[in-house]
Every structure is written in structure tokens, then in C-alpha cells.
Amino acid sequence: DAGVTQSPTHLIKTRGQHVTLRCSPISGHKSVSWYQQVLGQGPQFIFQYYEKEERGRGNFPDRFSARQFPNYSSELNVNALLLGDSALYLCASSLGQAPYEQYFGPGTRLTVT
Amino acid sequence: AQSVTQLDSQVPVFEEAPVELRCNYSSSVSVYLFWYVQYPNQGLQLLLKYLSGSTLVKGINGFEAEFNKSQTSFHLRKPSVHISDTAEYFCAVSSGDSNYQLIWGAGTKLIIKP
Numbered sequence: 001d002a003g004v005t006q007s008p009t010h011l012i013k014t015r016g017q018h019v020t021l022r023c024s025p026i027s028g029h030k031s032v033s034w035y036q037q038v039l040g041q042g043p044q045f046i047f048q049y050y051e052k053e054e055r056g057r058g059n060f061p062d063r064f065s066a067r068q069f070p071n072y073s074s075e076l077n078v079n080a081l082l083l084g085d086s087a088l089y090l091c092a093s094s095l096g097q098a099p100y101e102q103y104f105g106p107g108t109r110l111t112v113t
Numbered sequence: 114a115q116s117v118t119q120l121d122s123q124v125p126v127f128e129e130a131p132v133e134l135r136c137n138y139s140s141s142v143s144v145y146l147f148w149y150v151q152y153p154n155q156g157l158q159l160l161l162k163y164l165s166g167s168t169l170v171k172g173i174n175g176f177e178a179e180f181n182k183s184q185t186s187f188h189l190r191k192p193s194v195h196i197s198d199t200a201e202y203f204c205a206v207s208s209g210d211s212n213y214q215l216i217w218g219a220g221t222k223l224i225i226k227p
Contacts (some may be wrong), residue, residue, distance in 0.1 A: 003155075033214075042117075042203050042217030043157070056214050088158060099207050099215050100145065100164060104156040 004093050004105035007057070012111045013081050021076040021108045031055075032074040033096030033102065034066055035090040043090055050072055051098040078110075088113045114138055115208050119218035126194055127226045134189040134221045136204030145207040146187040147215065148178055152200045163187065164175070174198070199225045 005024045013019050025032050031050040035043035049068035060095035061077045072093075078085055088109050092102040120135040138144060146163040161172025168180040178189045187204060204218040 041217075042119075042205075042219050043215075045214040046218070048214065058214060092157075098145075099147075099211050100161060100162065103216070104149075104158070106156045 004090050004091055004103050006089075006105040006108050008108060010111075012113060014113055015081055015083060017081050018079050019081060019110060020076065021078075021089050021091075021110070023074045023076070023091030023093075024107060025072050025091075026103055028084070029093035029095055030072055031094045031097055031102070032068055033071065033092045033099070034074070034076045035092065036060075037088040037090055037107070040089070046076070048097070048110060050098075055097055060062070077104045081112045081113050115144075115205050115206055115216045117204055117216050117218040118206055119216075119221050121221050122219065123222045123224060125224040125226055126216065128196055129193050131192050132190065132223065134196050134204075135203050136187045136189065136218060138185050138187065138216075139208045143208070146178075146180060147205040147207075148172065148176070149203045149205060150174075150191050150200045151203065151220075157203065159198070160189070194223070194225055196225050196227065198223055204227075 007022045019068045031049040034046040035036040037043045043059035047066045066076045068074045090107045091105045094102045117136045118138045126132045148160040149157040151157050161170050163170045163180045171177045177193050201220045201222050203216040203220045
């Protein structure tokens, strides 16, 4: 079975632009969580979606939004990019809402210049 | 609010020697505890988890961890490390309430010396 996939792998954007990151969970998994990992730090929770509804939100500004589609894939959108948004964005999928066993994708490396 | 502290940012150890990576969390009524590994340029992989039951948890690649409620710790151990264990290790905690988000430590880089 394919693991969690994310696209694109790398992305370079300019301050003020908008970006969309995509995630496909493992087949059968209904929960997708998004994390931001700044270089040298642990991941920070951004959102969790379960059964297409937002079930959790971390301490991120409203410039960050996400959604989950009927096939359980997910998009993370970031508006008005700032230099500080440069990070590795990780997507994780799990069967249910609880994070007992999350499977992570390889991440999308976003660089904002 | 829940927090996680990984006391060492780097741990150098000789190959075939034992290693302990330390993790402490802020107190909570009930917690679920996790250790993840991140190899260079790769995503995160679950090493082991504590949900309930025995306080000694065994994971993949010969790693184990012990949940100590009184000391609010969940230290990771391996009796003999290999060069392939070179990676960054993250401790994470979920408070088990209606908010299922994981709170992560800053990570510990395990450096294996030949």
C-alpha cells in the first residue's frame, strides 16, 4: 500500500503570495493532521481534519486554512506569506481521530523569499 | 497547557554502546506518549507509544521506553546502538482529552561515533 503522499516536494514563494499544499492519506485513513516544522525545532500542530470536519486547530493565524475532501485527501492553504512561514510542512494520516498511530508523509519544504 | 522537554539537543555515543534519550512532560491527569524518529531528509516514523498498561514499552529497531508517572518522564533507551540509528528523535504527548493534538519536544540528534 502507498504511504502518505504530499505534493509538491519543494516550493519557493515570495512574501505576500499564496500557497496550497496537498496531502493524500493512506487508503482507509479518515483523519489528516498538518504540522509545521521549522528548522531545528519539533513539529507544531496546525490542523486536524476527521471525516471532512475540522476537529482541532493549533495556535496559527487565520492566514492558515485547510480542508478535507470526500476522498479524505486534504489541502493546506497559506495566504499572505511571511518569511517566517519557511518550514517543512508535514501531513499525517490516521484511522481515527485519536493520534494513536499517525503515519507521516515526507513533507513539503516551503521557502519564502 | 501541556509541554514537552527533551533535555539534550544532541547525544554523541560510540557504536555498540547503550544510549538514553530523555523526555519530560508537564503533568496531566492522563497522557498518551510517543517517540518518533526522523532520518535525514525523511518524514517522521513512529518508534513506540504508551497508551496504557505496562509502563515499559518496546518499539521497533530495538528501542524501548519507560513511562514514569511520578517523574512525568518517558525516556527512550537502546542497549546497543548502530550507525544506522543516526537520526533525530522526537518525543510527543497527547493529553487524551477531546483535543487530540500532539505536543512535540524540540528533538534530540543522536550522533553515532565509529
